[in-house]
Amino acid sequence: MPAPSLTPAPTLSAEELAARRDQAQRDYDAFVARGLSLDLTRGKPSPEQLDLASGLLAVQLDHDYRAADGTDTRNYGGLNGLVELRAIFADALQVPVAQLVAANNSSLAVMHDCLVHALLSALPGSEGRWVDEPIAFLCPVPGYDRHFALCERFGIEMIAVPLTFDGPDMDVVESLVAGDPRIRGIWCVPKHSNPDGTCYSDETVGRLAAMPTAAGDFRIFWDNAYAVHDLVDKRVEIADLLAACAAAGNPDRAFVFGSTSKITLAGAGVAFFGASPANVAWYLGHTAKRTIGPDKLNQLRHVRFLRDRAGLDAHMAAHRALIAPKFAAVERILIEQLGGTGLATWSTPKGGYFVSLNVPAGCAAAVVKRAAEAGVALTPAGSTHPYGNDPDDRTIRLAPTFPSQEDLELAMAGVATCVRLVGFEQLLGK
Numbered sequence: 001m002p003a004p005s006l007t008p009a010p011t012l013s014a015e016e017l018a019a020r021r022d023q024a025q026r027d028y029d030a031f032v033a034r035g036l037s038l039d040l041t042r043g044k045p046s047p048e049q050l051d052l053a054s055g056l057l058a059v060q061l062d063h064d065y066r067a068a069d070g071t072d073t074r075n076y077g078g079l080n081g082l083v084e085l086r087a088i089f090a091d092a093l094q095v096p097v098a099q100l101v102a103a104n105n106s107s108l109a110v111m112h113d114c115l116v117h118a119l120l121s122a123l124p125g126s127e128g129r130w131v132d133e134p135i136a137f138l139c140p141v142p143g144y145d146r147h148f149a150l151c152e153r154f155g156i157e158m159i160a161v162p163l164t165f166d167g168p169d170m171d172v173v174e175s176l177v178a179g180d181p182r183i184r185g186i187w188c189v190p191k192h193s194n195p196d197g198t199c200y201s202d203e204t205v206g207r208l209a210a211m212p213t214a215a216g217d218f219r220i221f222w223d224n225a226y227a228v229h230d231l232v233d234k235r236v237e238i239a240d241l242l243a244a245c246a247a248a249g250n251p252d253r254a255f256v257f258g259s260t261s262k263i264t265l266a267g268a269g270v271a272f273f274g275a276s277p278a279n280v281a282w283y284l285g286h287t288a289k290r291t292i293g294p295d296k297l298n299q300l301r302h303v304r305f306l307r308d309r310a311g312l313d314a315h316m317a318a319h320r321a322l323i324a325p326k327f328a329a330v331e332r333i334l335i336e337q338l339g340g341t342g343l344a345t346w347s348t349p350k351g352g353y354f355v356s357l358n359v360p361a362g363c364a365a366a367v368v369k370r371a372a373e374a375g376v377a378l379t380p381a382g383s384t385h386p387y388g389n390d391p392d393d394r395t396i397r398l399a400p401t402f403p404s405q406e407d408l409e410l411a412m413a414g415v416a417t418c419v420r421l422v423g424f425e426q427l428l429g430k
């Protein structure tokens with residue numbers, strides 16, 4: 001995680017520290033006096049980003065509701081989803097069209113269903129159901145709180161694994177999965193991870209695909225939520241996990257997830273599931289019990305609106321134009337206010353929806369509390385870790401996309417002030 005050039009505060013004299021703490025207190029009091037109410041909690045698209053997809057709502061389907069193969073999209077059926085929509089996303093999600101399923105909105109719902117199906121029905125390559133014995137998942141940290149919430153919901157033990165610049169610490173992962181047959185899965189957000197924007201290296205992807213596992217039905221939950229959400233000119237490319245698993249002789253190891261939630265409409269998009277032919281047949285067999293087919297009208301709207309991969313890329317460029325200035329503002333304010341204090345490091349993501357801010361150990365919860373008291377809502381400290389427990393109490397997730405540019409800049413100034421105040425207080429032992 002890149003840090004600004006720092007004169008570590010711990011090297012300051014007690015007098016200098018006290019002066020800085022007093023200044024931070026004055027800045028904090030002035031901030032509180034403004035009576036603001038700002039929210040940096042959830043990674044939601046802003047209204048302007050949602051407006052980019054207003055054409056989706058304008059697509060007229062009343063006389064033209066047939067899919068490319070003649071399917072009447074108004075009717076039941078078509079569990080795999082429209083092939084022309086799957087074709088638009090196949091490359092981006094690195095899943096062959098025939099192995100990609102287009103579902104309803106929310107990839108989180110598909111992840112939930114995969115867990116429930118695996119708990120209740122043996123997976124390809126499995127000798128038993130997950131529900132019949134204690135199982136565990138590896139959770140790279142910092143990570144996505146809703147993944148952890150799913151594990152808690154189903155009583156799946158979570159084992160935290162450190163995330164490095166290249167993805168999960170593979171030495172740790174390999175040794176855990178080789179020795180413990182309870183470990184049935186790992187959560188991965190391989191591109192622009194939530195919250196610190198990590199992109200997995202090719203070596204990490206190769207090792208995940210090839211590593212020996214004690215469990216014969218081990219699955220990688222590959223949540224590629226930010227597959228096309230780049231903030232930089234040169235698109236970040238990651239290695240193809242599904243192909244790597246097949247090449248390594250573990251074709252059934254990967255479950256790939258994605259969605260258009262942060263492409264078109266967060267509450268009314270399309271989710272995707274990709275995997276080996278055996279896994280897809282398993283998934284569809286169980287899904288057929290809970291639905292007769294997805295909302296194909298919405299899928300058709302997406303096809304007509306996005307048209308093709310070039311249309312998807314152009315749409316993402318429009319998102320980038322709206323949100324890149326917000327990420328730039330976060331970076332600028334952190335450098336201006338915290339550079340040289342030694343009180344924080346932060347991620348500089350090349351895409352995705354979040355920035356993670358690391359404060360001195362033992363300070364994150366206090367910063368979040370101070371911010372709340374000053375009218376800036378932050379994601380609860382600890383939410384980036386299993387069971388809400390960040391053992392070092394140092395990671396804070398910032399979500400810059402939803403607020404207006406003006407509100408974001410105000411909120412960030414407030415957050416940085418809280419970091420200074422809490423950090424200097426801690427160093428002074430107060």
Ligand SMILES: Cc1ncc(COP(=O)(O)O)c(C=O)c1O
Pocket residue numbers: 043105106107108109144189194223225258259260261266271
């Ligand atoms: C990593 C990750 N996965 C999944 C989701 C939610 O996806 P969906 O809207 O498709 O359910 C989010 C939303 O923030 C996310 O950050």
